[in-house]
Amino acid sequence: MARRPETNNRLDDAARAGWLYYVAGRTQDEIASIMGISRQSAQRLVSLAMAERLIKVRLDHPIAGCLEAAARLKEKYELKHVDVVPSDPGSSSTTVGIAEAGAVEIERWLKSTDPVVLAIGTGRTLKATIDQLPSMECPQHRIVSLTGNIRLDGSAAYYNVIFSMADTINARHFPMPLPVLVSSPEEREVLHNQSLVKIALKLGAEANAAFVGVGELGPDAPLCEDGFLAREEMERLMAAGAAGEICGWMFDHDGELLTGSINERVASIPLPPRDRASVIGIAKGKRKYEALRAALKGRIINGLITDETTADFLLGA
Amino acid sequence: MARRPETNNRLDDAARAGWLYYVAGRTQDEIASIMGISRQSAQRLVSLAMAERLIKVRLDHPIAGCLEAAARLKEKYELKHVDVVPSDPGSSSTTVGIAEAGAVEIERWLKSTDPVVLAIGTGRTLKATIDQLPSMECPQHRIVSLTGNIRLDGSAAYYNVIFSMADTINARHFPMPLPVLVSSPEEREVLHNQSLVKIALKLGAEANAAFVGVGELGPDAPLCEDGFLAREEMERLMAAGAAGEICGWMFDHDGELLTGSINERVASIPLPPRDRASVIGIAKGKRKYEALRAALKGRIINGLITDETTADFLLGA
DNA sequence: TCAATAGATGAGTAATTGCCCATGAGCAAA
């Protein structure tokens, strides 16, 4: 075409090739013959057009914002897995959307033909999430509950997450026949030495992925509502800088586990090692903003399923 | 999510896959494992995203040849706005390229925070153009159809341009509930006195910009194909020197509106005054060469979006 | 003039993508 070997000529050609490729939908072979160059050169021009951002691509769909937020969260907090679902500004539900998305992610793990170990937390969000699971046959997998399902008075309580899940997917399941909190580190030591508990502990350490809710703290926190923690103890914790809890493990605003006595009385299974396993937090909503931010900051979780509004907060924070 | 086999769920997935492919640059294999589907399904979703126009691609680089042609056209025909896109020599499409460019220009107007009135013609090219518009919220703007969307038998017909556009950009819209051609000047007089029509007429006169296709004449012209004009009438027109039409207004090879009876039966809204408003023609291709040249010569349009080949013809002419 | 250097080129090859087809699930009508 133009025989002017100017520097921007190459960019012009790149633009032309990029246009033919992305807008007109020609193959690089066709572009090569149209522009009188080799196929390889056409390929280079097309990729140059991309590299130089001459070609702008955008997604015209409501979930575009979610995907972008997810990508930015992933980078900012170095996460293994992020899912951001659209927010429903009118709804006050703390589970709509993320429960479905969480179920999709759990299902993805369950579809594996290789045996996997999934660790499951508890709470309203997790309950709603596993309610979204389809019936499956997963005899090759094992699921283990990270937290106890026993009240202080000995009755089974809390959300019956692990059993519901086992029913639905028909997998071997390992509950934790302990309370969330016990009275002393020594008691925990004793309880954790029970053989059944030791199996669960071992499984927890081996888990390929864990799905956990994120608990906010405060006088209205679920932990108090459900009678696991006295309100005055909660107040002491908050005065000590507690920002949230995951499976009972309390952490401060930097996501560091609190060193006071409380965490030494948590009987839950430790979260699987973050360098090897995915520990995915499922949570959304204003009340959980601070807890989520702290958990992400301290790398307590390395995966996140949340909604767009919460994602915006976490990105701004 | 996965539990509800809704129709738009598939589009959501397509959007997600398309985003991962075109924006995030993942391979379809990666998308497949991210979304927990097979590679083939990922591929289908990606191409669905394209087919459903969820993915908008645009070229953001002034190609020297096109730029130069645009500048010369602007000078030669004293135009307010000219856009020349690269030609695809092999393609027989009459819309590829100019539709995207037209959408960019329309979007530019729509981005204004001050309220604007846009007048819109009809036809295949316009339809393709507004299909390229992204979703927007433009409650401050108004769009008015320059031509009727009613067939002689009373059914709504032709390309449903104004309504599609209103859907996409969410602006107040004013259709023209009339045929393109009516039986007599008197009937037009009566119809134009209907209050709804008068509102549209007033808006048309106030429009800040109009986007119109350029119709060629001949036995295969769209006007005949779509049943608005009998073939024998078309032949009479051509014998009388007609060279093209815009929104139904017939003009000769010098771009002068024909004075015979035909234009007195056109029920379309008159084009906005060229001294104040932009009237931008969107057209390309050999079949439109003559009509375009005439329209430019007679200053029926004062803006042009076309391709390089057509631009070359118009410059040589 | 010549060596050094940067960048472009085409061949060859690996990776990725597009498409056809057989299959089976889901569903409505018979």
Added chain:
DNA sequence: TTTGCTCATGGGCAATTACTCATCTATTGA
């Protein structure tokens, strides 16, 4: 329940694209 239909699925394979590498070319500075 059976039949017929639609549509999503994944395997397989051909087409297309991306990348590597050795070579070539133009430019620059000594």
